[in-house]
Structure formats: structure tokens, C-alpha cells
Amino acid sequence: xxxxxxxxxxxxxxxxxxxxxxxxxxxxxxxxxxxxxxxxxxxxxxxxxxxxxxxxxxxxxxxxxxxxxxxxxxxxxxxxxxxxxxxxxxxxxxxxxxxxxxxxxxxxxxxxxxxxxxxxxxxxxxxxxxxxxxxxxxxxxxxxxxxxxxxxxxxxxxxxxxxxxxxxxxxxxxxxxxxxxxxxxxxxxxxxxxxxxxxxxxxxxxxxxxxxxxxxxxxxxxxxxxxxxxxxxxxxxxxxxxxxxxxxxxxxxxxxxxxxxxxxxxxxxxxxxxxxxxxxxxxxxxxxxxxxxxxxxxxxxxxxxxxxxxxxxxxxxxxxxxxxxxxxxxxxxxxxxxxxxxxxxxxxxxxxxxxxxxxxxxxxxxxxxxxxxxxxxxxxxxxxxxx
Amino acid sequence: xxxxxxxxxxxxxxxxxxxxxxxxxxxxxxxxxxxxxxxxxxxxxxxxxxxxxxxxxxxxxxxxxxxxxxxxxxxxxxxxxxxxxxxxxxxxxxxxxxxxxxxxxxxxxxxxxxxxxxxxxxxxxxxxxxxxxxxxxxxxxxxxxxxxxxxxxxxxxxxxxxxxxxxxxxxxxxxxxxxxxxxxxxxxxxxxxxxxxxxxxxxxxxxxxxxxxxxxxxxxxxxxxxxxxxxxxxxxxxxxxxxxxxxxxxxxxxxxxxxxxxxxxxxxxxxxxxxxxxxxxxxxxxxxxxxxxxxxxxxxxxxxxxxxxxxxxxxxxxxxxxxxxxxxxxxxxxxxxxxxxxxxxxxxxxxxxxxxxxxxxxxxxxxxxxxxxxxxxxxxxxxxxxx
Numbered sequence: 079x080x081x082x083x084x085x086x087x088x089x090x091x092x093x094x095x096x097x098x099x100x101x102x103x104x105x106x107x108x109x110x111x112x113x114x115x116x117x118x119x120x121x122x123x124x125x126x127x128x129x130x131x132x133x134x135x136x137x138x139x140x141x142x143x144x145x146x147x148x149x150x151x152x153x154x155x156x157x158x159x160x161x162x163x164x165x166x167x168x169x170x171x172x173x174x175x176x177x178x179x180x181x182x183x184x185x186x187x188x189x190x191x192x193x194x195x196x197x198x199x200x201x202x203x204x205x206x207x208x209x210x211x212x213x214x215x216x217x218x219x220x221x222x223x224x225x226x227x228x229x230x231x232x233x234x235x236x237x238x239x240x241x242x243x244x245x246x247x248x249x250x251x252x253x254x255x256x257x258x259x260x261x262x263x264x265x266x267x268x269x270x271x272x273x274x275x276x277x278x279x280x281x282x283x284x285x286x287x288x289x290x291x292x293x294x295x296x297x298x299x300x301x302x303x304x305x306x307x308x309x310x311x312x313x314x315x316x317x318x319x320x321x322x323x324x325x326x327x328x329x330x331x332x333x334x335x336x337x338x339x340x341x342x343x344x345x346x347x348x349x350x351x352x353x354x355x356x357x358x359x360x361x362x363x364x365x366x367x368x369x370x371x372x373x374x375x376x377x378x379x380x381x382x383x384x385x386x387x388x389x390x391x392x393x394x395x396x397x398x399x400x401x402x403x404x405x406x407x408x409x410x411x412x413x414x415x416x417x418x419x420x421x422x423x424x425x426x427x428x429x430x431x432x433x434x435x436x437x438x439x440x441x442x443x444x445x446x447x448x449x450x451x452x453x454x455x456x457x458x459x460x461x462x463x464x465x
Numbered sequence: 466x467x468x469x470x471x472x473x474x475x476x477x478x479x480x481x482x483x484x485x486x487x488x489x490x491x492x493x494x495x496x497x498x499x500x501x502x503x504x505x506x507x508x509x510x511x512x513x514x515x516x517x518x519x520x521x522x523x524x525x526x527x528x529x530x531x532x533x534x535x536x537x538x539x540x541x542x543x544x545x546x547x548x549x550x551x552x553x554x555x556x557x558x559x560x561x562x563x564x565x566x567x568x569x570x571x572x573x574x575x576x577x578x579x580x581x582x583x584x585x586x587x588x589x590x591x592x593x594x595x596x597x598x599x600x601x602x603x604x605x606x607x608x609x610x611x612x613x614x615x616x617x618x619x620x621x622x623x624x625x626x627x628x629x630x631x632x633x634x635x636x637x638x639x640x641x642x643x644x645x646x647x648x649x650x651x652x653x654x655x656x657x658x659x660x661x662x663x664x665x666x667x668x669x670x671x672x673x674x675x676x677x678x679x680x681x682x683x684x685x686x687x688x689x690x691x692x693x694x695x696x697x698x699x700x701x702x703x704x705x706x707x708x709x710x711x712x713x714x715x716x717x718x719x720x721x722x723x724x725x726x727x728x729x730x731x732x733x734x735x736x737x738x739x740x741x742x743x744x745x746x747x748x749x750x751x752x753x754x755x756x757x758x759x760x761x762x763x764x765x766x767x768x769x770x771x772x773x774x775x776x777x778x779x780x781x782x783x784x785x786x787x788x789x790x791x792x793x794x795x796x797x798x799x800x801x802x803x804x805x806x807x808x809x810x811x812x813x814x815x816x817x818x819x820x821x822x823x824x825x826x827x828x829x830x831x832x833x834x835x836x837x838x839x840x841x842x843x844x845x846x847x848x849x850x851x852x
Contacts, residue, residue: 114519116519125695126681126693126694126695127678127679127680127681127693127695128679128681128693130678130679130712130789130790131679131789131790131791132501132503132590132591132592132789132791133589133590133781133784133791133795151780152780153691153692153693153779153780154691154693156690156691156694157691157693157694170780171780172589172590172780172781172795172797172800173797173799174589174799174800175799177589198597200596200597200598200601201596201598202520202559202561202564202596203519203520203559203596204519204596204597205519205592205593205594205595205596205597206592206593206597207592208592209587209588209589209590209591209592209616210585210587210591210592210593210600211587211588211614213597214587227598229596272675275675276670276671276675279670279676279677280667280670280671283663283666283667283670284663284667288659288662288663288695288696289666289677289680290666290676290677291514291517292514292515292517292518293514293676294513294514294515303543304540304541304543304544305540306513306514306515306540306541306544307513307543307544308512308513308514308675309675325517392540393538393539393540393557393558393559394520394559397520402517402518402519403517403518404518404519404520408520408559410559410560412560412561412562413559413561
């Protein structure tokens with residue numbers, strides 16, 4: 079079993095639950111219905127890779143007061159029983175006649191008064207992880223109860239990390255940092271990109287990752303075509319810029335950062351772009367303070383890049399980080415979320431290079447009252463070159 | 466880029482699209498709206514680990530005739546452009562004002578007549594991977610068009626695998642088989658379970674996995690507590706039964722099978738249970754034929770186990786397999802889906818052991834007209850013992 083490695087102490091979960099309940103009170107919600115791996119792990123500590131199977135829905139309810147209730151497939155009863163949750167109601171899933179919906183509706187109807195309100199995350203960056211037809215049926219069963227969007231209720235709690243959460247993200251960042259130090263042994267002229275991806279994942283595991291949920295990257299002359307592709311089999315060429323971007327997971331928490339490497343050599347333009355991205359990041363590391371807006375970070379980054387004579391690329395230039403690879407807020411011109419102390423964030427400027435290619439740069443921080451504290455070992459100030 | 470390794474030839478995708486369109490015609494659907502990684506990969510060949518970020522929705526539309534249309538965040542335009550899809554419409558996501566919904570609605574309104582019908586997967590084992598509030602808004606924008614459940618429309622196409630799909634699943638099975646052969650080097654008395662998990666993932670990558678999306682397992686005296694837990698740090702003890710269950714991915718296709726190992730020694734009861742699970746699987750490998758029902762497989766397995774004097778455990782005793790770790794149908798008493806040639810399936814009997822623990826056994830097959838063809842190297846007929 080996994081108690082020793084993955085669970086937080088009960089008070090951490092009680093604190094989270096109380097914070098959600100305070101947030102629910104402001105929104106007039108009598109219960110929250112959570113269905114996503116991240117929300118359920120956040121509240122309960124229930125951590126499993128079994129989410130990879132789409133076959134079964136899982137439900138956790140947070141009442142206005144008191145402890146959460148799990149309504150889950152019986153296959154998860156033992157693992158949920160290792161968490162702080164004691165009220166665990168199960169059914170044998172998958173059941174094509176009724177896949178937990180009547181059990182869930184009964185539980186919710188007892189928790190939410192007829193004139194009450196149920197909150198469900200249904201806004202940006204959320205998904206309802208249950209069949210839509212079952213949700214529509216559930217809505218009928220819950221009538222006349224109000225069903226409202228609980229995205230903000232959860233977001234404003236989850237986006238402020240406790241110190242034990244920061245410690246876990248820092249540990250994931252350290253693991254990826256150790257793996258990035260191994261890149262000169264893994265990658266270089268003539269080595270196929272898919273071999274680099276494979277060996278980098280091995281390096282992440284060797285450095286202590288529980289699993290590697292995300293690895294993307296690219297390679298091309300002075301820049302890469304995009305930043306979300308899996309690896310192809312082409313060997314690295316002299317003059318290629320190689321980028322690896324990883325979300326390694328340790329004890330349920332992600333890092334999310336990348337590193338760039340030139341293969342054999344880099345031209346002056348490539349070096350200047352790298353320097354500009356590094357400097358733009360440095361500006362944010364120096365000047366970011368709580369009370370600024372997400373859109374301010376976008377302005378700081380693009381302003382610095384333009385001052386360096388570089389064209390900003392990419393839409394979002396950073397985001398929240400924690401239980402998922404990306405969390406709210408987003409560093410775009412459109413997101414005016416206030417940045418608060420305790421947020422863990424990625425700073426991720428991007429630049430256009432020649433031929434429609436790009437270069438990106440990324441660090442992870444926790445925002446303190448005094449400014450950013452780096453969770454990643456800062457990228458080298460000059461572009462490293464591989465043999 | 467990834468064309469060389471991940472994409473199928475265009476005719477394979479054209480065949481899939483045509484099969485969906487035939488299926489849509491029977492259901493009177495003018496378009497399908499797909500939002501999940503699996504459905505989108507199936508139709509387009511678009512493969513990325515970027516799905517790990519929940520920030521952005523992605524949409525692919527299959528019209529009643531003609532080629533699919535992608536309505537996607539601009540960050541995915543280059544990668545989607547490497548697939549056979551040529552009509553790619555993008556917006557800069559995330560956009561809190563309108564995250565692709567008006568672009569999607571415009572595209573759908575031109576594709577589906579006012580009195581027409583849009584199909585969306587909303588049944589068992591499906592999720593709508595977009596914010597629920599955006600879906601409710603989209604429904605308003607599409608009125609008075611009918612929105613119906615397209616689960617069966619897609620299921621009946623996706624669950625029959627082409628030979629190139631079978632080849633990919635076979636390749637994933639072979640990779641995991643190679644890794645399982647390495648378990649005696651990785652696991653044994655005194656080795657912590659989390660080290661075993663780490664080294665087994667490394668072995669999967671070394672054997673050719675692109676990534677390891679699923680690894681679970683357990684260890685305990687003569688059986689394990691559950692089959693979905695991540696690893697703890699406890700060292701393996703003499704008499705433990707160790708089980709590893711993996712979904713390794715190669716070119717977008719999963720395997721899903723497990724193997725059991727005794728540590729140092731196993732008692733007679735444990736050996737008898739292993740033999741009974743092996744024999745139950747053998748019965749299905751011998752007798753399964755197209756035209757039988759999913760529930761028949763459940764009966765065959767539980768009947769064989771009971772005849773061996775073993776109590777069946779677990780709810781679902783196998784399922785479909787392919788682009789996701791688990792697919793329809795389910796081998797339960799309640800699923801009466803007809804099994805057809807071309808289905809790739811897991812056969813996964815489970816048994817209760819002492820102290821509330823269990824033992825499971827799993828193989829992967831493709832169902833042929835003549836019966837099952839194994840995709841996994843058959844588990845050893847007697848329980849292997851580790852030092």
C-alpha cells in the first residue's frame with residue numbers, strides 16, 4: 079500500500095477541506111461534486127494510475143460541513159480506505175444499468191436541501207469525468223436543486239499551495255534537474271530523437287520520478303516546429319536546437335519545465351534568442367510580486383523580448399502548476415487573475431526563430447511575499463552545446 | 466516531427482472515417498463531435514502527450530460525408546498539419562472569453578442542418594473533454610438541432626481493429642513481454658516495491674515503449690490487497706506474491722496485461738490458485754468464438770474457477786483494448802455485447818485468496834473467426850519463483 083509515500087498527514091487534508099468549505103459558503107453551495115483525478119487527489123489523497131482506464135466514474139462529495147464522502151467503484155474501496163476518508167460508498171462498476179448514479183443521487187439528495195445548491199467544476203480548464211448522459215440523468219434526479227459552476231470555488235483554494243505541496247513540486251523539479259544534467263550523456267550529434275526521449279525518461283525514473291506523465295520536445299535548425307510533438311526517429315544534426323520539456327511526477331505532484339541544447343554549434347541568432355529568453359525570465363524573477371495580474375507577467379515577458387529585438391511566440395507564456403501539468407492561471411493578455419503568495423507558477427517565454435520555428439524557455443517558481451522563489455535549478459545563462 | 470513513426474497511411478484513416486460515416490447514417494447523424502484523445506487519434510492520427518494539460522479543449526468533427534474538420538488551439542496546428550486532415554481551424558487558446566466555442570458552433574451549424582442531428586459520445590466509458598459550461602452554451606448555439614448519444618456509433622467501429630492496429634498492439638505486448646522477462650533481475654527478496662516499479666518502467670522503455678502510461682501492482686503474502694495502487698516502499702518478503710500490471714504504449718497503442726511471481730517460495734494454496742487462473746484463461750483461449758457474448762466470457766471464467774475450487778474475485782474479468790488501456794466491452798454478467806472477429810480483448814480472471822487478498826491473471830488476444838489469437842507470450846503454466 080501507499081500510505082507511507084503518497085499520503086499527506088490528515089491535518090493537511092482537513093485544512094484543504096475547510097478552505098473549500100469556506101469558499102463554498104461564499105458561493106452559497108451545500109455540496110461540491112468532484113469527478114477529476116486532480117480534485118479527488120487534492121481532497122482525499124487518493125492517488126492511482128488507474129484513472130488511465132476510462133471505464134469507471136469516481137465521485138467525491140464535499141458537504142458544507144463535515145468530512146467528504148466517496149461514492150466509488152468497489153475496485154477502489156481498499157485504496158480509498160487508506161486515506162482519511164471514512165464514509166466510502168461503493169457499487170460494482172461498470173454497471174450498464176446504473177453506473178453509480180442512483181447511489182450518487184441518493185447521497186447528494188441527503189446532503190443538499192431541495193432549495194439548495196450543488197457546485198460542480200464546469201468552467202475553464204475543467205472536465206466532467208463521467209458520461210454526459212449520466213450527468214444529464216443525475217440533474218433530473220436532483221431537481222429542483224440548483225447546479226452551479228464551482229470552478230472558482232476550487233481554483234482559489236487549489237492555486238495556493240501549502241508548504242508540503244511546494245516541497246513535493248520542488249522534489250519533482252529536482253528530479254528533472256538531475257535528469258537534465260544527464261542530457262550531454264544521452265543526446266548529441268547523430269542520435270535519433272526518439273532514443274533521446276527514451277533515455278531521458280529512463281534518467282527521470284533513475285533520478286526518482288514515480289512516473290513520467292509528460293515528455294515533449296523537438297529539434298531543428300536553430301529552433302523547432304512545435305512544442306507538443308512526440309519524438310520522431312530522425313538523428314540530431316549539427317546546428318540543431320534540441321528542446322526537452324518534461325512533466326515528471328513524484329508523490330502526485332508535477333514539475334513542468336524545459337531545457338535547450340545546441341548540437342555541435344549554434345549561430346549568433348540562435349544564441350541571441352536564447353539570451354533574450356533567459357533575460358526575459360530573469361526580469362520576471364526579479365520583479366514579480368503578489369498583487370500583480372497574470373496578464374502583467376505576459377506584458378513583462380513580451381516587453382523584455384521585444385526590447386531584446388526578438389519576436390515573442392506562443393500564446394500562453396506560463397501557468398499554474400501542481401497536481402496537474404498545467405493549472406490556472408494563464409499568462410496571456412486576457413487572464414487578469416491576481417497573483418497571490420503561495421502560487422506555484424511556470425514562467426515560459428517563447429520566441430519565433432527563422433523558418434516559422436520557435437524557441438521556448440521555462441522555469442518553475444513559488445511566489446512569495448517578497449517575490450519568486452525558484453523551484454528549478456536556473457537554466458544556464460548561455461546556451462549549452464552538445465557534442 | 467512524428468509522421469514516420471506514429472501516423473498510419475491515409476487509406477487506413479479514410480477507411481475508419483468511412484466506417485464511422487456508415488455507422489452515423491444508420492443513426493441518422495449529420496455530424497459527430499469528438500473531444501477525447503482516443504477518438505481524435507483514431508480519426509486523425511493526431512498523437513501527443515499534450516493532452517496531459519487540461520487547459521485547452523480540442524474538437525474534431527466528422528461530417529456525414531467528406532473529410533473530418535479539426536477545430537483546435539493554434540498550438541496544435543503544426544502537428545495536426547502532419548496528419549491527413551487538411552481543414553484545420555484554429556483559435557488562440559486558452560481564451561477566457563470564448564475558448565473556441567463560437568468557431569466550433571459556426572462550423573457545426575454549417576455542417577448540420579437545422580433539423581439535423583449531431584452525435585456526441587455521452588454513454589458508458591466516455592467523457593466529454595471540454596468544460597461543461599461551454600458544452601451547455603454550445604447546445605444553445607446549436608438549437609434547434611438535435612444532440613444525441615453517439616457512443617454506439619463510435620464503439621462498433623473502434624472495437625473492430627484493423628490489421629495495422631493489431632500489429633501495434635502486438636508490438637506493445639511484445640515490449641511488455643520482454644520487460645517481464647527481466648523481472649527476475651529487477652525484483653526479489655528484500656527489494657522495495659517502489660524500486661521494482663521504477664526498474665520495470667525502465668525495462669519497458671529499454672524494450673521499446675514510447676512511454677509507460679500505466680503501471681500498478683501489489684505484493685503480499687499469497688496475494689495482494691488491490692490491483693490499482695501505486696508502489697509503497699516496503700521490501701518484498703519471502704512468501705509474497707508479486708503482481709505487476711502494465712499498459713505500455715508504442716505508437717499510440719496499449720498493451721494491458723500482468724504477471725505474477727512468488728518471492729522465494731509459494732504455499733500449495735497459492736500455487737493451486739495460480740493454476741486455476743491459468744486454466745480458466747486456457748478455457749477461454751480454447752473455446753471463445755465470434756458470436757458469443759461478453760457475459761459468456763465471464764461465465765466461462767467463473768465456471769472454470771469454481772470447478773477448480775477457487776472463488777472468483779474482481780468485478781470485470783476482461784475488456785477491450787487498443788487506443789486506451791481499457792475499451793468496451795466488459796466481461797461482466799451484465800454486458801451482453803456480441804463479440805466479433807477483429808476485437809482485441811483482455812482475458813483477466815481474478816480469484817480471492819486468504820485474508821481478503823486476491824490474485825489476478827491477464828492475457829491479450831485478438832478474436833479471429835477461428836477463435837482467439839494470443840498477442841501476449843502466454844504466462845508460464847506454473848507460478849515462477851524469484852530469489
